[in-house]
Amino acid sequence: MKAIVSNNQFSLDDGNQFSEIDIPQPEPGEGEILIKVETLSVNPVDTKLRQQPFSDEEKHRILGYDAVGTIEKIGNNVSTFKKGDRVFYSGAPSYAGANQQYQLMDVRLVAHAPQSLKPTEAAALPLTGLTAYETLFDTFNISENPQENRGKTLLIINGSGGVGSIATQIAKAYGLRVITTASRTETIEWSKQMGADLVLNHKNDLSDELKKHDLADVDYIFCTFNTDAYYEKMIELVKPHGKITTIVAFQDKQDLNLLKSKSVTFTHEFMFTRPLHQTEDMQKHQTYLQDIAQKVDDGVYHTTLNQTLNGLTTETLFKAHEILESHKMIGKLVIQVDEDSEN
Amino acid sequence: MKAIVSNNQFSLDDGNQFSEIDIPQPEPGEGEILIKVETLSVNPVDTKLRQQPFSDEEKHRILGYDAVGTIEKIGNNVSTFKKGDRVFYSGAPSYAGANQQYQLMDVRLVAHAPQSLKPTEAAALPLTGLTAYETLFDTFNISENPQENRGKTLLIINGSGGVGSIATQIAKAYGLRVITTASRTETIEWSKQMGADLVLNHKNDLSDELKKHDLADVDYIFCTFNTDAYYEKMIELVKPHGKITTIVAFQDKQDLNLLKSKSVTFTHEFMFTRPLHQTEDMQKHQTYLQDIAQKVDDGVYHTTLNQTLNGLTTETLFKAHEILESHKMIGKLVIQVDEDSEN
Numbered sequence: 001m002k003a004i005v006s007n008n009q010f011s012l013d014d015g016n017q018f019s020e021i022d023i024p025q026p027e028p029g030e031g032e033i034l035i036k037v038e039t040l041s042v043n044p045v046d047t048k049l050r051q052q053p054f055s056d057e058e059k060h061r062i063l064g065y066d067a068v069g070t071i072e073k074i075g076n077n078v079s080t081f082k083k084g085d086r087v088f089y090s091g092a093p094s095y096a097g098a099n100q101q102y103q104l105m106d107v108r109l110v111a112h113a114p115q116s117l118k119p120t121e122a123a124a125l126p127l128t129g130l131t132a133y134e135t136l137f138d139t140f141n142i143s144e145n146p147q148e149n150r151g152k153t154l155l156i157i158n159g160s161g162g163v164g165s166i167a168t169q170i171a172k173a174y175g176l177r178v179i180t181t182a183s184r185t186e187t188i189e190w191s192k193q194m195g196a197d198l199v200l201n202h203k204n205d206l207s208d209e210l211k212k213h214d215l216a217d218v219d220y221i222f223c224t225f226n227t228d229a230y231y232e233k234m235i236e237l238v239k240p241h242g243k244i245t246t247i248v249a250f251q252d253k254q255d256l257n258l259l260k261s262k263s264v265t266f267t268h269e270f271m272f273t274r275p276l277h278q279t280e281d282m283q284k285h286q287t288y289l290q291d292i293a294q295k296v297d298d299g300v301y302h303t304t305l306n307q308t309l310n311g312l313t314t315e316t317l318f319k320a321h322e323i324l325e326s327h328k329m330i331g332k333l334v335i336q337v338d339e340d341s342e343n
Numbered sequence: 344m345k346a347i348v349s350n351n352q353f354s355l356d357d358g359n360q361f362s363e364i365d366i367p368q369p370e371p372g373e374g375e376i377l378i379k380v381e382t383l384s385v386n387p388v389d390t391k392l393r394q395q396p397f398s399d400e401e402k403h404r405i406l407g408y409d410a411v412g413t414i415e416k417i418g419n420n421v422s423t424f425k426k427g428d429r430v431f432y433s434g435a436p437s438y439a440g441a442n443q444q445y446q447l448m449d450v451r452l453v454a455h456a457p458q459s460l461k462p463t464e465a466a467a468l469p470l471t472g473l474t475a476y477e478t479l480f481d482t483f484n485i486s487e488n489p490q491e492n493r494g495k496t497l498l499i500i501n502g503s504g505g506v507g508s509i510a511t512q513i514a515k516a517y518g519l520r521v522i523t524t525a526s527r528t529e530t531i532e533w534s535k536q537m538g539a540d541l542v543l544n545h546k547n548d549l550s551d552e553l554k555k556h557d558l559a560d561v562d563y564i565f566c567t568f569n570t571d572a573y574y575e576k577m578i579e580l581v582k583p584h585g586k587i588t589t590i591v592a593f594q595d596k597q598d599l600n601l602l603k604s605k606s607v608t609f610t611h612e613f614m615f616t617r618p619l620h621q622t623e624d625m626q627k628h629q630t631y632l633q634d635i636a637q638k639v640d641d642g643v644y645h646t647t648l649n650q651t652l653n654g655l656t657t658e659t660l661f662k663a664h665e666i667l668e669s670h671k672m673i674g675k676l677v678i679q680v681d682e683d684s685e686n
Contacts, residue, residue: 240617253596253597264611279583
């Protein structure tokens with residue numbers, strides 16, 4: 001079967017170092033399924049992992065942590081899925097990624113795909129959706145009952161990115177007031193479409209921007225862009241006993257004493273924490289994905305898909321990485337594995 | 344009335360710079376009460392504030408953020424308390440402290456003192472108790488139902504200190520398993536008396552110490568001593584999606600990326616956050632103090648008092664600061680205002 005791999009770390013300036021190889025189809029073990037990948041999405045995590053040094057054991061690297069596909073084979077002790085089921089999932093660092101024809105996956109990390117979406121539309125959701133669910137429920141500890149979240153405000157730094165786009169919809173569905181940041185006409189418009197109540201211009205001082213709307217501070221801040229640049233400002237904007245979560249690694253060390261005056265809580269969310277550490281509650285990814293699928297089919301959430309590339313080739317994959325690294329991406333980009341399928 | 348003040352910042356090496364002055368008794372305003380201070384406790388925050396530079400407006404400084412007293416006068420719109428009621432409270436940075444005969448206080452920050460304790464025993468509890476309640480309920484978000492906290496483990500760095508001593512009791516009462524650190528025979532013994540299930544020797548590597556008890560990690564870590572020294576170790580010891588809170592300011596900047604792999608949550612708790620920022624939920628201090636008083640009278644919590652000094656004088660106050668700065672204090676130290684009262 002076909003797989004797109006890299007054999008060494010590389011930056012885009014090195015040119016396209018992805019290559020296509022033929023590898024044996026893997027067999028699902030206990031608690032695993034083999035999935036025929038139909039559509040996959042490319043995320044910032046792909047571009048970061050592409051540039052990470054290879055370990056000694058690593059022969060080649062198959063990226064891709066967001067996919068929709070149909071189940072081809074079922075391992076032992078898998079009862080909730082059958083052959084032919086269409087599933088969506090982000091995956092785990094311990095498995096080869098989705099940039100291949102067939103992918104193995106731990107069944108606890110997948111859920112049935114939304115029935116009302118095409119695979120391209122559904123593939124935009126798992127990784128960003130899981131990141132947003134973990135941030136809202138595991139780190140902000142918001143209630144599952146939207147009524148209990150009424151009156152609370154969430155600020156999302158970079159509302160029109162992949163994570164910001166779905167986080168806006170989820171937070172709105174669960175009763176929060178959502179304020180995002182953007183500056184270009186098209187990103188402002190997109191963020192409003194995703195449901196943002198207010199969009200602040202991040203080219204201006206965000207305190208001034210908030211004041212324009214008679215707001216002094218917010219309950220929660222979710223940073224999806226340049227944490228170093230926003231660290232002090234976020235602490236200034238959050239309420240006493242407020243919570244800040246980032247998904248973007250720091251470049252520099254920071255002064256944690258700044259958290260003290262307001263007893264601020266800071267979390268570095270990482271969507272792979274559960275599969276990486278094989279936590280007992282790993283199945284939470286399935287639970288969250290089920291809620292996403294249900295709310296999509298109920299018309300509550302909409303896909304964040306904005307761009308589709310056709311055919312899983314070294315060229316489309318390289319192009320996808322180029323687009324992601326431009327930091328201009330609005331919503332999500334997906335690659336349809338077979339050029340001629342009607343996804 | 345008598346007040347013990349300082350007129351400039353000073354270190355213990357400068358000698359005793361406290362002085363006794365006579366100032367007018369203040370009048371309670373709207374929502375305030377005037378309290379005749381009977382006993383007060385000295386905390387690390389006193390020694391830190393003593394050394395802070397004076398602001399231009401500051402004539403003299405009256406420290407003391409932990410007290411028991413009886414209500415002398417009631418301001419307007421105070422209905423839940425009456426003259427003669429015995430109350431206990433920590434206070435607020437916007438009020439002069441308890442190192443004086445009569446102290447004004449916002450009524451939302453006080454509660455009726457436990458009936459089963461002497462004033463000296465009760466004065467040991469407010470500041471440390473509030474710090475522990477905020478850490479457990481506002482930052483760790485533990486349940487108010489002990490059954491829901493069963494199976495969760497809290498590690499307290501420095502179990503025999505003032506905060507560690509009461510935090511151990513509160514966490515135990517609310518269903519957590521509590522592990523503390525100590526190294527001297529008397530601190531180990533004290534921490535066990537406070538209810539610690541396990542006491543680790545902090546002179547050894549804490550991972551090794553945990554392993555001796557077949558434990559790899561814990562759900563929550565509460566740091567009450569030298570946060571810089573324990574920062575990396577705490578991240579190593581906490582579970583994925585675990586929570587760490589400190590009450591001790593850092594000396595150095597830290598690498599927040601270390602939080603990422605496990606999606607760790609870090610909070611810098613500060614017990615004065617609510618009164619300092621005049622939050623809408625400031626009355627939570629009263630609610631927490633009421634729970635402390637109730638559980639003391641029910642025999643669930645016991646005083647953490649370990650040492651009493653007689654008479655509020657410049658000498659006793661200086662001595663108290665010396666004892667606190669020795670960092671050898673076990674439990675709590677209080678000062679009985681009138682030498683001859685039977686407290």
